[in-house]
Amino acid sequence: MGRSPVVRESVDTGTVGSPSMSRRMPRTDLFRVTVSSVVSALFATGVMFFLAGVVGVEYEDPTLFLVTAYLVLWPVYTAIYATWSTFVYSRLDGELLKRVTVADESAERSPIQRFLGVTGATNTTISAAVAAVAITIVVAQQPEFRSDAIYVGLALLTVASSWVLMVFSFAQSYLRLGAGVHDEPHLKFHFPEAARFSDYLTLAVLLSTMAATVPADISSRTAWRVVRSNVIIAFVFNSVIIAMMVSLLFGRLLAG
Numbered sequence: 001m002g003r004s005p006v007v008r009e010s011v012d013t014g015t016v017g018s019p020s021m022s023r024r025m026p027r028t029d030l031f032r033v034t035v036s037s038v039v040s041a042l043f044a045t046g047v048m049f050f051l052a053g054v055v056g057v058e059y060e061d062p063t064l065f066l067v068t069a070y071l072v073l074w075p076v077y078t079a080i081y082a083t084w085s086t087f088v089y090s091r092l093d094g095e096l097l098k099r100v101t102v103a104d105e106s107a108e109r110s111p112i113q114r115f116l117g118v119t120g121a122t123n124t125t126i127s128a129a130v131a132a133v134a135i136t137i138v139v140a141q142q143p144e145f146r147s148d149a150i151y152v153g154l155a156l157l158t159v160a161s162s163w164v165l166m167v168f169s170f171a172q173s174y175l176r177l178g179a180g181v182h183d184e185p186h187l188k189f190h191f192p193e194a195a196r197f198s199d200y201l202t203l204a205v206l207l208s209t210m211a212a213t214v215p216a217d218i219s220s221r222t223a224w225r226v227v228r229s230n231v232i233i234a235f236v237f238n239s240v241i242i243a244m245m246v247s248l249l250f251g252r253l254l255a256g
Contacts, residue, residue, distance in 0.1 A: 040077035078161035089197035186223035
């Protein structure tokens with residue numbers, strides 16, 4: 001009986017190793033990737049059936065079917081995954097946030113995430129960018145796509161979704177660096193309060209738009225490598241990929 005208050009205090013405060021900590025430990029990033037992929041695939045399948053059965057769209061050309069499915073699937077996946085993950089991370093702080101980042105990093109070594117190309121911010125971003133470029137080129141080159149404003153809009157939304165995924169992926173990397181997953185934190189914010197995921201997301205947005213690290217101090221080569229990758233990839237994405245896609249899509253739309 002004398003130990004019960006201590007047990008209650010451990011449950012209430014969420015001390016590491018307590019039953020409350022185990023119950024509140026969210027699913028890994030791999031779980032969110034998998035569920036988001038399945039849900040977006042099912043949604044895209046439903047849209048395809050709707051277009052074929054109700055609207056009467058005929059998919060005699062496999063390219064038309066695949067491009068339409070991807071243009072629906074990718075923005076839906078990005079919206080589900082990024083929103084869900086941001087909600088999960090935003091509810092965590094302190095030691096639990098560190099434990100979640102450790103679990104996420106361990107799960108990245110799984111064959112599924114390696115196959116999907118989501119084994120790190122750089123790989124995730126490059127995979128998304130390549131897919132966005134490829135699908136947009138297909139839309140711009142095919143007359144049935146480039147003459148339809150809906151397809152052009154979906155292609156632009158796909159590129160925007162890839163940019164969002166880039167920012168989110170680097171925010172995850174900064175979260176791991178700031179939480180000190182392997183050792184001491186590699187970056188620190190200027191304010192005295194404990195950093196939340198929204199702070200790392202803000203840092204990723206600033207680096208991806210203005211190459212600015214104003215809110216944080218980078219204190220290791222490991223962190224600088226991530227920052228360098230973020231700035232270079234964001235520069236290429238912003239100045240080359242997005243500009244090329246907009247020019248290609250709208251040029252073809254106006255010409256067609």
